[in-house]
Amino acid sequence: MEHLGQPDRPVGPATELAWLRKIIVERALTRGDYVLSGGARSDYYIDKFALFSDPNVLRRIARLFVPLLTEINPDIIAGTELGGVVIATAVSQLSGLPMIAVRKKPKGYGAFANEFVEGPFERGQHALLLEDVVTNGRELLSAKIRLEELGLHVTPCAIISRGLAPVRALIQFSLPRGEAPLEN
16 A cells, blocks of 8 residues: 555644544443454444544644644645545634545435535645545545545544554554453
């Protein structure tokens, strides 16, 4: 797989990243037997909507992207369907940058049927493409390719990488299998 950034380089201050790990464990982490979006099985699941539904938590997560915004200076914020759109909207509101949504499949109805991207953009713009949780990075890579085919320059980033994909993320979050403690 293509390398999608700098997965070993942290984004944001260490205290804020520690807070993000803590809030994930407290509010969004469940143990069980789950099938992830790429088909892999896992004994834990991160319910990002348990985080995104709290406006204070969502705003604080959006602020974690400020150093990245300063570093790459995008023209537009892009979000992947569905969770990436939520975080992209929050980052757009915080930064004042416009936002677009990238669908997994083209919409089959309405004025813009058969299009993968919702919202205005121009060829040559630099997009910060945001995803919520990545396991293997397949969806993020597909969205990146779709945007590049439309003439955008794309920097992808996720909030959480489960450690199985070389994707730049706010945090790498992985747990050992079994009944290990949740203090990650």
